[in-house]
Amino acid sequence: MTDTVTEPRPFTIAVPDDELAELQRRLAAIRWPAEPNEPQRYGTPTAVIRALVEHWRNGYVWRHWEAELNRHPQFTTVIDGATIHFLHIRSADPQAIPLILTHGWPGSIAEFLDIIGPLTDPAAYGDPDGQAFHLVIPSLPGFGWSGPATERRWGPRRIANAWVQLMERLGYHRYGAAGNDWGSVISPELGRIAPERVIGVHVTQLFSKPPGEVTHALPSAEPADLDQLSAEDREALTDLRRLQSGFSSYHLVHSTKPLTLGYALSDSPVGLLAWNHQVMGDLDPDAVLTHVSIHWFTGTAASAPMIYADDAAQDQPSGPTTVPLGLAQFADDARAIRAYAEREHAAILSWHRYPVGGHYAAHQQPALLINDLRDFFHGLVGADRTARRTENGPDDEFSRSCGDHRR
Numbered sequence: 001m002t003d004t005v006t007e008p009r010p011f012t013i014a015v016p017d018d019e020l021a022e023l024q025r026r027l028a029a030i031r032w033p034a035e036p037n038e039p040q041r042y043g044t045p046t047a048v049i050r051a052l053v054e055h056w057r058n059g060y061v062w063r064h065w066e067a068e069l070n071r072h073p074q075f076t077t078v079i080d081g082a083t084i085h086f087l088h089i090r091s092a093d094p095q096a097i098p099l100i101l102t103h104g105w106p107g108s109i110a111e112f113l114d115i116i117g118p119l120t121d122p123a124a125y126g127d128p129d130g131q132a133f134h135l136v137i138p139s140l141p142g143f144g145w146s147g148p149a150t151e152r153r154w155g156p157r158r159i160a161n162a163w164v165q166l167m168e169r170l171g172y173h174r175y176g177a178a179g180n181d182w183g184s185v186i187s188p189e190l191g192r193i194a195p196e197r198v199i200g201v202h203v204t205q206l207f208s209k210p211p212g213e214v215t216h217a218l219p220s221a222e223p224a225d226l227d228q229l230s231a232e233d234r235e236a237l238t239d240l241r242r243l244q245s246g247f248s249s250y251h252l253v254h255s256t257k258p259l260t261l262g263y264a265l266s267d268s269p270v271g272l273l274a275w276n277h278q279v280m281g282d283l284d285p286d287a288v289l290t291h292v293s294i295h296w297f298t299g300t301a302a303s304a305p306m307i308y309a310d311d312a313a314q315d316q317p318s319g320p321t322t323v324p325l326g327l328a329q330f331a332d333d334a335r336a337i338r339a340y341a342e343r344e345h346a347a348i349l350s351w352h353r354y355p356v357g358g359h360y361a362a363h364q365q366p367a368l369l370i371n372d373l374r375d376f377f378h379g380l381v382g383a384d385r386t387a388r389r390t391e392n393g394p395d396d397e398f399s400r401s402c403g404d405h406r407r
Helices: 015-029 046-058 062-070 109-120 156-169 182-193 231-246 248-258 259-267 269-277 285-297 306-315 336-343 365-394
Strands: 072-077 082-089 096-101 133-138 176-180 198-203 326-331 348-358
Touching: 015 046, 015 082, 015 269, 015 285, 046 269, 046 285, 062 109, 062 285, 062 326, 072 285, 082 109, 096 156, 096 182, 096 365, 109 133, 109 365, 133 156, 156 182, 156 306, 176 182, 176 365, 182 198, 198 365, 231 336, 248 259, 248 306, 259 269, 259 306, 269 285, 326 365, 336 348, 348 365
Parallel strands: 096 133, 096 176, 176 198, 198 326, 326 348
Antiparallel strands: 072 082, 082 133
């Protein structure tokens, strides 16, 4: 496919019945491994995966979640040689802020189902004065209905460039960016490459690194200025080292040999479930199975992890981001180290820690995340309007700079 077909085309998810039947056939023909004593020492216990497989076979209803996704307008377009699938939900509020939301691995666009309604139509969800948003929610290249991205590398910077083109194609010239997991890496990159477009960036993680480290991995080198860190930052660094020592196997494999792993993930739905479950085990069964089903039905189980290797291969940024940035950090998630984050992001305007929630806050604590997003971007828009009126005169409105809203 080439870039000649760029006009967004309507899209509807429709997994064929024979693919549903094939999944059931595979789930009924599992060869279970022998489980050792103390199984938690070696990975996810068999009992956990058995229970999920039983639910997948006899309780989980894909057609329900397919219909939930299809409630929202969807499109595909071609950018830089790759198909990009995205949801585009417009708010009726004339003061709505365009916002591009980016998911991560092993997530999908389904990460954001619980916040779409409240963000686009606050009044319908009991908050008539809440800031509204026009939402653009793409499937990452190599993920979901964007399909396997087989041409060239798709690291965070290239994805961010594609998002700039996507927002321009939709008629949005001033907008916000927000994300989770890889979305927390890609969204700041979007602000880095298009600061004239992006009013602000909101993330749920800051994968800040000690000096000299150049990968997305958790910190491994002992920083020379450890004694200069605050007590809170030292505690966060200790937590990250503990997380790395017992939880980084997937990152190493994805960064080095993702295709080798991909043969197994593409051939076995239970293998895919077990591998992906290791980083989404705190989600409810239907949420886990929806993400895993999306990877399975779209044939992207092998291509999705390649973002790690593509990130490791890209050039590292030469300086900090300058677009205003906000962090909403939830309790059971990797903690950011503020001293390092401030070296990578020059304009951190909000830094909020919440005592509940985890890595998938949009599903686990949607109200907290929604309020944090609203407060952050509402303040930025007020400042942006004032600055643009001062610069361009009283007739220049922020809403005019948001584009023609062709879709």
